[in-house]
Amino acid sequence: MVDIKNIRASICKMGKLLYEKDLTDSSGGNISVRDGNLIYINPRRSGQDWQWEIEEDSVIVTDLCKVPVVGEVDMISREAATHYYIYQNFPDVNAIVHGHPFFMMAFGAAHMDIPAVSEGTRAVVGMQPITNIAEVVPGSIEQAEAVVKNFMKRREIEPGCPLICNIPFHGTFAAGANINDAFLYTEVANNCAKILIYRQIMFGNDPKADFSIHKQFTKEDFETIGVSKEVCTPGYVYTDNAGNKIIYGDCKNLSSSDYSEIVKRVTDEVIKNLKNR
Ligand SMILES: [Zn+2]
Numbered sequence: 164m165v166d167i168k169n170i171r172a173s174i175c176k177m178g179k180l181l182y183e184k185d186l187t188d189s190s191g192g193n194i195s196v197r198d199g200n201l202i203y204i205n206p207r208r209s210g211q212d213w214q215w216e217i218e219e220d221s222v223i224v225t226d227l228c229k230v231p232v233v234g235e236v237d238m239i240s241r242e243a244a245t246h247y248y249i250y251q252n253f254p255d256v257n258a259i260v261h262g263h264p265f266f267m268m269a270f271g272a273a274h275m276d277i278p279a280v281s282e283g284t285r286a287v288v289g290m291q292p293i294t295n296i297a298e299v300v301p302g303s304i305e306q307a308e309a310v311v312k313n314f315m316k317r318r319e320i321e322p323g324c325p326l327i328c329n330i331p332f333h334g335t336f337a338a339g340a341n342i343n344d345a346f347l348y349t350e351v352a353n354n355c356a357k358i359l360i361y362r363q364i365m366f367g368n369d370p371k372a373d374f375s376i377h378k379q380f381t382k383e384d385f386e387t388i389g390v391s392k393e394v395c396t397p398g399y400v401y402t403d404n405a406g407n408k409i410i411y412g413d414c415k416n417l418s419s420s421d422y423s424e425i426v427k428r429v430t431d432e433v434i435k436n437l438k439n440r
Pocket of ligand 1: 191
């Protein structure tokens with residue numbers, strides 16, 4: 164579990180998760196979190212020297228222009244420019260994950276967009292394909308500018324949408340309201356890329372294979388996923404916790420004293436069960 168209240172601990176934990184889930188490798192990856200006017204960012208070579216087993220004390224804290232508050236400026240991640248450019252341009256972003264996700268990189272190595280086909284990408288990241296920036300020197304100002312430009316284009320198409328892009332032959336950047344979101348975008352996008360690759364390998368030559376999406380859900384459709392739903396249809400007969408036969412939704416003949424009696428019986432039963440534990 165990631166403790167997002169402890170920012171330094173959350174960066175250490177997320178780095179380990181990224182590494183263990185093949186969402187980055189020992190050659191790179193970096194994570195930062197914004198807290199007010201401070202930026203927390205992992206030290207350079209976290210993968211290469213530490214295989215992402217970094218200590219909380221190694222996380223560097225700076226202001227919004229990379230001036231250190233805790234730690235040394237020369238130890239800040241080599242990809243820092245892209246992180247700071249994103250924070251300066253997107254006030255709603257509070258966490259950034261740069262990874263080297265294996266399956267997304269396969270698309271990047273072919274300059275191919277990643278269409279949204281999985282539930283994760285369609286519902287979480289959105290319907291826009293994940294696109295590539297131009298080839299740039301890793302860690303350069305050109306990379307920072309290109310990632311910001313890519314994110315702005317995504318927001319032009321869909322205001323407020325999640326931010327993620329691919330970098331050819333290199334990796335990805337994802338930015339969210341918190342570190343969990345930035346990690347989530349990276350993981351679901353990589354899973355989507357994995358599905359596309361496996362589907363092609365397994366069924367690419369099968370004339371019976373149908374790769375089309377038969378039903379396009381709207382954003383509003385996906386928002387209903389989190390809405391609590393009735394799980395029984397009225398008239399369903401079941402036995403309740405107290406052993407009574409109940410007809411679900413059949414309350415039309417109950418008086419207020421009946422309701423009180425039911426509430427009392429259920430309360431007594433729950434208290435009895437709790438005492439017996
Ligand atoms: Zn990298």
